[in-house]
Amino acid sequence: MTLPDVVVSPFGVFPKTKTLRVVGVFDLSINQSSADAFMDLTTAERLLRRDRDGWQVRGQDLWQAPTLASNINIELSPLGLHATDWTETQGSLFASIKMEKRMVAVLLFLVVVVAAFNLIATLAMSVQSRRKDIAVLGMMGLSHTQLSLVFLLHGLLMACVAIAIGTLVGVVLAMNLPDIVRLVELAFGFKVFDPTVYFISDLPSHLLWSDVFWVVTIALLLSILASIYPALRAARISPAEVLRYE
Template identity: 50%
Template structure:
């Protein structure tokens, strides 16, 4: 660093933190720093909460959704056991299980509900999803009873049924009889309920593969093979590589293609919330303009003396850059520390508020959560700090340039 800039940093920081300042200017500077603290802390905390919500959503929904699928381009897959054996030998594939699925209408206690009915291999399903761990009553093994069904808790509640009750299912296929053509329907017995505390609880139902093949009239065929890979987040890359080794007429799809729109919506929401909160930081940053403009007006005499002592215009600009960034960095540093602290302890803070207020802020039956989830990501913290510093730097440019344009002769003429 050139020697001339050492004095600029020293003088600029003295302007920022000296107690011998105009009181009104001190108030404006303090408000700017507090605004920066509030904006940075809020942005880090909210982004961490959004990360926590996304992680909760991903973990709960993907407890039922496998990492990937292999489906036929047309029709159903015949001879699926041989295909499943071949798939588990592929790199990155840990397990495979067949499935059949379609949209159906359930009728129970005088209520109709649309649902997604999936037929699964009871033994293999546990290797590709965590649905067995989500069971509240019964187990997947109970599906081995003919024409039995497991429902999500929300779907069961809407239909008014419980384990041991029966309900009717109407499928999107027709049965031709001498009396005419009728929708295919069948009575099923509820043997279990599951809950992942997310949207699938309200529309998902399971039957055994044997029952599903009879209901859907699929014979020995299946709609596809569910896959579990070695890494959920690497599943898109692994399934793309798997596609190269599949026979013609077979397609490999990953979970981002079936559930990706939901997670893209969550990501877009995080970006939009981040931009809105960044406006708070922007307001605080541009309050620095007011602080520096007032400082330039107050320090005109000092600027003139420094210029007559040999200070260059660049050195004067550096003084006010240091002045503005000194205020900004203090606010950003305190705000970042406060934001990290809040994000790390937000669950405890909300729990303390609930005890103090005597209310339940997050009712699990309404929000699917009992506390605010937060997942602090240091890349978010770094991005917030970098964006705040950039805004503060931009806010300091104009006042610093105005200070460098002050003519010392005109100032000293009236001193």
């Protein structure tokens, strides 16, 4: 180990070195720890000729670290000390993760919007193919409001079935995603997440029922909005015009 001191000898000035014995090697497969080395605190203080300049505090909850650091700063600020939590030391990493999470939410919303347009197209084709049936219902006394309600309920029924199936499949996949990824890796013989490239070697999955609720709610609201236009189009069909040549 080369120290920030020099040794003066008849042969010249040389940097001071100390031979240490390596007792273990660790690898976290991330660049942040590739240059880290740990030694006994007493040995480090003697070699560097200085006392410890910091303490590490470990809490019970990982996500409470910012709050814990803030409380420590309030208590120790009169002493000129400052606490830094892991979200600050790894700030760029977690900022990028937050950005990716926002982008995933936007992409998910766009997927639901595309599905809503698909629902509009399906209902519009259904209205077009059932013009005669709609005209007959109008001649039998069904009002424009009732016709609109029929197709609105038709669209909501299709949406509810699709949302229920999608939610069930999504929840099952989310709860068993790590096992599914491991099966894929064993079946095809490759790593989905290479630890030399990514910061993780496995794909963790934590299901948040609040996210499920908001996804289902937004999908249902978009389905209601998507069903309004075909329903109004069905209500505007004139029975006399459709059945004129029948």
